[in-house]
Amino acid sequence: MKANISAITLGVQDLERSLRFYREGLGLSSPGVIGTEYARDQTNPGGATAMFTLENGLILSVYARDDLAKDADVALDRMAGSATSLGYFVDSRDDVDRVLERVKEAGGTVVRAPLERPWGIYAGYFSDPDEHLWEVVYFLHGNRPN
Amino acid sequence: MKANISAITLGVQDLERSLRFYREGLGLSSPGVIGTEYARDQTNPGGATAMFTLENGLILSVYARDDLAKDADVALDRMAGSATSLGYFVDSRDDVDRVLERVKEAGGTVVRAPLERPWGIYAGYFSDPDEHLWEVVYFLHGNRPN
Numbered sequence: 001m002k003a004n005i006s007a008i009t010l011g012v013q014d015l016e017r018s019l020r021f022y023r024e025g026l027g028l029s030s031p032g033v034i035g036t037e038y039a040r041d042q043t044n045p046g047g048a049t050a051m052f053t054l055e056n057g058l059i060l061s062v063y064a065r066d067d068l069a070k071d072a073d074v075a076l077d078r079m080a081g082s083a084t085s086l087g088y089f090v091d092s093r094d095d096v097d098r099v100l101e102r103v104k105e106a107g108g109t110v111v112r113a114p115l116e117r118p119w120g121i122y123a124g125y126f127s128d129p130d131e132h133l134w135e136v137v138y139f140l141h142g143n144r145p146n
Numbered sequence: 147m148k149a150n151i152s153a154i155t156l157g158v159q160d161l162e163r164s165l166r167f168y169r170e171g172l173g174l175s176s177p178g179v180i181g182t183e184y185a186r187d188q189t190n191p192g193g194a195t196a197m198f199t200l201e202n203g204l205i206l207s208v209y210a211r212d213d214l215a216k217d218a219d220v221a222l223d224r225m226a227g228s229a230t231s232l233g234y235f236v237d238s239r240d241d242v243d244r245v246l247e248r249v250k251e252a253g254g255t256v257v258r259a260p261l262e263r264p265w266g267i268y269a270g271y272f273s274d275p276d277e278h279l280w281e282v283v284y285f286l287h288g289n290r291p292n
Contacts, residue, residue, distance in 0.1 A: 004200050007233030038264055047265045054150050056202055059291060065229060072271040072279055073258035079229040083211060087153030112219035118184055119193045125218040133218055145205060
């Protein structure tokens with residue numbers, strides 16, 4: 001079996017808000033909200049979601065927090081917080097600043113202004129409207145791993 | 147600029163435990179814990195981490211929760227919960243069952259036994275030792291997106 005992550009699903013409060021944020025903030029493209037024909041009921045999660053296909057084939061999707069909790073059969077209060085950070089690698093220092101600027105304009109929050117770390121990166125963090133953490137990273141010494 | 151996610155960092159309590167879990171539970175390979183020369187201090191996060199390179203070039207890394215909180219400059223209590231689910235797509239129904247079995251043996255928890263969803267998947271969820279959610283997915287009608 002191949003060992004791959006094929007998709008990343010972010011639990012969110014408002015699909016349309018997240019769709020707009022990721023389109024405007026990161027320039028991702030998506031056909032929009034799909035799956036609305038699968039309605040949420042007492043026992044089953046709804047199917048409404050919006051997906052973004054990234055250049056490496058990975059799928060980023062946004063899905064209502066309460067649907068995700070129901071789908072995974074975990075308590076809704078586990079859907080708070082974010083002990084995960086998604087890494088967005090860029091090709092220059094300026095790109096780090098530029099992405100963070102754009103994200104801010106799109107309604108995200110820069111939680112840590114970019115700075116150099118001793119392990120050879122220049123990076124800052126932002127959070128999306130649901131507090132999902134992203135790190136925007138430039139590798140200072142041409143040691144970008146991919 | 148390319149719109150890609152290059153890395154996924156999971157905040158964890160115990161690097162060695164997570165390293166063992168992902169090696170045994172998902173069969174991922176890693177050179178082990180690196181970056182221990184960058185010690186944590188009052189103001190700076192430590193650099194110790196373990197990275198797994200996946201087949202599509204994506205990097206999965208585990209990083210101490212308190213280092214991640216410090217690195218991102220967010221409160222440590224935001225490092226609880228998991229409003230994110232990582233999707234692990236497999237090629238058969240049996241593979242879904244097999245991955246969940248293996249994960250359980252490695253110390254993970256099957257939070258939702260696999261079942262069919264009306265949108266054409268057979269899938270179950272597990273959580274790793276730090277409660278990060280993963281969904282193991284088989285597409286029933288050959289409609290696997292990647």
